[in-house]
Amino acid sequence: MKVLRAIVQFVFLAGVITLLVRGLMGGTPHDCETYCPFGGLAALYPLARHNIYTCRLTELNVALLVSTLLLGLTAKKSFCSWVCPFGTVQEWLGRAGRSMWGRWLHLPTSLDRYLIFLRYVVLVAILTLTWTVWRGDLGFRAYDPYYIIFSWNGHGTMPWSVWVAVGFLAAAVVTPFFWCRYFCPLGAVLDPVGRCGALRLKRSEERCNLCGDCDDVCPHRIPVSELDQVTARNCTNCLECASACDRDALTLTWFGK
Amino acid sequence: MRNVVWIPVLIAALILLAFVTTNAYRVPTLEHRFGTAEGETAVVRFVVDGVRCRGTSAGFANMISEVPGLVSLTTYARTNEAIIVYEPALTSPDDIEAAFSRTVERDGVLYQFFSAAEREPLD
Numbered sequence A: 001m002k003v004l005r006a007i008v009q010f011v012f013l014a015g016v017i018t019l020l021v022r023g024l025m026g027g028t029p030h031d032c033e034t035y036c037p038f039g040g041l042a043a044l045y046p047l048a049r050h051n052i053y054t055c056r057l058t059e060l061n062v063a064l065l066v067s068t069l070l071l072g073l074t075a076k077k078s079f080c081s082w083v084c085p086f087g088t089v090q091e092w093l094g095r096a097g098r099s100m101w102g103r104w105l106h107l108p109t110s111l112d113r114y115l116i117f118l119r120y121v122v123l124v125a126i127l128t129l130t131w132t133v134w135r136g137d138l139g140f141r142a143y144d145p146y147y148i149i150f151s152w153n154g155h156g157t158m159p160w161s162v163w164v165a166v167g168f169l170a171a172a173v174v175t176p177f178f179w180c181r182y183f184c185p186l187g188a189v190l191d192p193v194g195r196c197g198a199l200r201l202k203r204s205e206e207r208c209n210l211c212g213d214c215d216d217v218c219p220h221r222i223p224v225s226e227l228d229q230v231t232a233r234n235c236t237n238c239l240e241c242a243s244a245c246d247r248d249a250l251t252l253t254w255f256g257k
Numbered sequence B: 001m002r003n004v005v006w007i008p009v010l011i012a013a014l015i016l017l018a019f020v021t022t023n024a025y026r027v028p029t030l031e032h033r034f035g036t037a038e039g040e041t042a043v044v045r046f047v048v049d050g051v052r053c054r055g056t057s058a059g060f061a062n063m064i065s066e067v068p069g070l071v072s073l074t075t076y077a078r079t080n081e082a083i084i085v086y087e088p089a090l091t092s093p094d095d096i097e098a099a100f101s102r103t104v105e106r107d108g109v110l111y112q113f114f115s116a117a118e119r120e121p122l123d
Helices: A002-024 A037-050 A059-075 A078-083 A085-101 A109-115 A118-131 A139-143 A145-150 A161-174 A178-182 A185-195 A213-217 A240-244 B002-025 B054-064 B093-101
Strands: A199-203 A250-254 B030-033 B042-049 B070-076 B081-086 B104-106 B109-111 B115-122
Touching: A002 A078, A002 A085, A002 A145, A002 B002, A037 A059, A037 A118, A037 A185, A059 A078, A059 A185, A059 B002, A078 A085, A078 A185, A078 B002, A085 A145, A085 A161, A085 A178, A118 A139, A118 A178, A118 A185, A139 A145, A139 A161, A145 A161, A161 A178, A199 B002, A213 A240, A240 A250, A250 B002, B030 B054, B042 B093, B054 B070, B054 B081, B054 B093, B081 B093, B093 B115
Parallel strands: none
Antiparallel strands: A199 A250, B030 B070, B042 B081, B042 B115, B070 B081, B104 B109
8 A cells, every 4th residue: 555655655756856957957838727627716716717728737736636626535645645745745744744753743733723723714815815916826836845856946936935845844843744734725625525535544343452552643633533534624544544544444435435 | 546547547638629629719819900002902820939928019110111002910829820901902921021021120139029930821
């Protein structure tokens, strides 16, 4: 499981790095933004209202957004843990932090409970600003660590943008998936579709001895051992819990059957 | 855990679907009208290095705006295409290409913002 996911993650990360290198060498006009599904969402309002794409957005962004939503409906938020290159970077940094601290370090529950809704605020703010104040320009580039890193501080970023990216990367070492958990607007979009995703983990009551290993390894703080099926909105089907289970009590099922 | 295989299969299939369907609903990045045709018109399609967003499309339109006999410009950022309707009696694809390929001086530095990678007549 882990190897298969690592291979898929590597393919997408290598793809986006290839785009970056080719772009820096002047070989392609396409970059990480060309293939970003969130761009499809930013494009929707001007597309519906004026039948135009703004900035660098194209029909490919919209098509990839639709595909990402369909993936959410079928395989929950697998996009986050299998596809997203920035998710992969966050995961690796989180693992580095975990090996340093010996466990996942999480923000206190009292704080996390409220911060987890921040990504919805980010989503609304980005779309509102893009569609009004920025008049279709992708003004959030300067704050978007995915774009800042994989475009190498490209067009639309500011001199300080690199520090925004460094800040989010450093935070990921201390708190796993810091950007994804608290700020990612695409994650916020995928929350409701991911919740009803068809491919989900099911826990066998007969096999499970409630050891709690699955809870400990989950980077998204999901209490897997207390659930019959994992339908939590934060579950990205990374399958860390299933890998950690010695008794094979967790299986990936269609609709929990 | 054989169902795990479904995840990469779904990812590959849905990405393929996105690329296949992308050409089915192409929307221009920029549609610009220069004037009304008074005579016979022709269409030429350029693939232009430099046309990659709405802003650069507007810059491209500005570069060719002085060419006489242009009717309209439609750009597609994803494919870097510029499709130009013109009056062959007044201008030619060579003139149009020369207009957008010219260097521009900014603060004492010469820039070439656009260059044609491909050119083909349509119709």
